[in-house]
Amino acid sequence: MSAYEYIKQAILHGEFPPKMRLTEEFLAKKLQISRTPIREALKQLETEGLTVSMKRGVRVRHFTELDIRQIYDLRTLLEGYAAAQAAIHRTDSDLGEMATANDMYEKAIDQYLETGETTIEDILKINHSFHDSVIQASKNQHIHSHISKVVVVPLIFRSFYWFNADQLRHSLDAHKTILKAIEKQDTERARVAMHEHIYHGRDQVMKHIDVIDQQYTGVEEQKVSFQTER
Amino acid sequence: MSAYEYIKQAILHGEFPPKMRLTEEFLAKKLQISRTPIREALKQLETEGLTVSMKRGVRVRHFTELDIRQIYDLRTLLEGYAAAQAAIHRTDSDLGEMATANDMYEKAIDQYLETGETTIEDILKINHSFHDSVIQASKNQHIHSHISKVVVVPLIFRSFYWFNADQLRHSLDAHKTILKAIEKQDTERARVAMHEHIYHGRDQVMKHIDVIDQQYTGVEEQKVSFQTER
DNA sequence: TTATCACTGTTTGTATACAATGAACGAAAG
DNA sequence: CTTTCGTTCATTGTATACAAACAGTGATAA
Structure with a gap:
């Protein structure tokens, strides 16, 4: 399972709840891979609209x-x-x-x-x-x-x-x-x-x-x- | 201008015509930056649908x-x-x-x-x-x-x-x-x-x-x- | 001649080191 | 006591080195 799929699933299953801050290092350690593929995954999730990147860090989007x-x-x-x-x-x-x-x-x-x-x-x-x-x-x-x-x-x-x-x-x-x-x-x-x-x-x-x-x-x-x- | 914007503009202005192969190194040399930001830009363009990634390399999408x-x-x-x-x-x-x-x-x-x-x-x-x-x-x-x-x-x-x-x-x-x-x-x-x-x-x-x-x-x-x- | 296989070179995928940036904290001055 | 400034630390952005994968090439055998 790619980093993208993992993070997406985690969000959709509520493991990473809305507004949670997702630092690259945190995810990298969690998935036992380097930050590089994590960044790609986060970028993709952002363009899909599931996450929002603030000035500092990426957060799971909160939907009203x-x-x-x-x-x-x-x-x-x-x-x-x-x-x-x-x-x-x-x-x-x-x-x-x-x-x-x-x-x-x-x-x-x-x-x-x-x-x-x-x-x-x-x-x-x-x-x-x-x-x-x-x-x-x-x-x-x-x-x-x-x-x-x-x-x-x-x-x-x-x-x-x-x-x-x-x-x-x-x-x-x-x-x-x-x-x-x-x-x-x-x-x-x-x-x-x-x-x-x-x-x-x-x-x-x-x-x-x-x-x-x-x-x-x-x-x-x-x-x-x-x-x-x- | 970010790598993403540059490549997008280049495609939209016909500088990179449809079906053209865009290798990361080529773009990196052209923009005088490393491959890392190029990859991000290409990923984003791909999710937007302007490029298509084959097994080897990314190509400008051809629209019929x-x-x-x-x-x-x-x-x-x-x-x-x-x-x-x-x-x-x-x-x-x-x-x-x-x-x-x-x-x-x-x-x-x-x-x-x-x-x-x-x-x-x-x-x-x-x-x-x-x-x-x-x-x-x-x-x-x-x-x-x-x-x-x-x-x-x-x-x-x-x-x-x-x-x-x-x-x-x-x-x-x-x-x-x-x-x-x-x-x-x-x-x-x-x-x-x-x-x-x-x-x-x-x-x-x-x-x-x-x-x-x-x-x-x-x-x-x-x-x-x-x-x-x- | 054609098919298969191994080798080679090009290109992407990943890890890692370092630079840049922004936030938090504390100190100093008003 | 509050504000402002600078220092420090956490975190992202970028470069680069190396690993992996794949296409192309040529050699060998059927």
Whole structure:
């Protein structure tokens, strides 16, 4: 696993919480490598928007409620467009891939709810692969990088994805609706269905956002908070 | 000027044409600095999509006609959304900035056509600042990075922006229409006006795309072409 | 002739040393 | 007591040396 992937995962899994200061040396010691590859990783994460480089050091970016809202707006716009384009350009093999991803999704959900041998992580991955297949079917190569940038942020809050059976079923139904619209080449229906699906996901995240905000206060070094304390 | 800015400018100005191989040592010697900052610059350019890293070396990305078409589709989507949001969220000071940018645009065009003391470069910059002011008025902080990624590619072809008087006037009118719609908070009109404006710009670029494609054949090293020659 | 293999040179990947910079701390002066 | 200045230390920025990887080349064998 590259330094980039490691740090990204650590951030997304909450190991490095928002506002935490990431010094190069600290990460280098942690990964047992030199600072050089660390710097590259940090630069990349910064251009992706996951970290913010201050004058001194790099910090994990803190996303406010407004940030999440705006990011979801963009995701809705982009994935809605992808769905509409997929409805135009989809081939039979595209439909096959989307259907496969969705079948796997259904199975994973069943397994998760019944036996518990499938984890939420697995479900998120499979969900992701369905969305990917839609993007692929849109035949716009350039849209992918934009969406991946916008998709990653909510994952920071994945620990709050305590999906219950209803939510999971609802999500599966949404996928099926989207798939059907793309199959029938109904562009507007595909776009709207994707819109609703993503906005529903946003609502789930927003429910927990204040809990999240609380959890990460005081992560930045005390020196900084002392100033505020006056 | 940082290495990143230098290389980016060089690419956008056609000094490093598409498919050209950019070895780190070459750039380091050219800029009289070590490879370390060069590597960072290249990594950043790669995540922005201006260069492509092969197994051996980094090359300036070659954009096909399809690429340009798809990139413009995304730009239309994003800037159209920005215009619509601006129509909702614009403040008086936003309107002021947009109006100022547009006044400067008008003056620059007049100067360019009459006295010639203003260059196309200047006009492009001012045009850019109008679009920026719209994005700013949209109040979505995150949209900016997406648009800047998508705006930069057509600049590679800026040498083909031989705008005539008609085109420049048309562009100015479009700006005015957009501005008026945002002022009146007519979201749909703002979006559509922006759509038309950008698609018109795309058409200008597409007219010259085959000329561009021809110009840059044979830039890659001969060793590669020899294989094809059989 | 063609395929395979080892060798060579070029180029990237990584480690490390040192320079530059900025923040924190403390001392001195108002 | 507060402000300002300079010193010190932590941290990033840059250069450079070396390791690793890969493409190209030529030799050898089928």
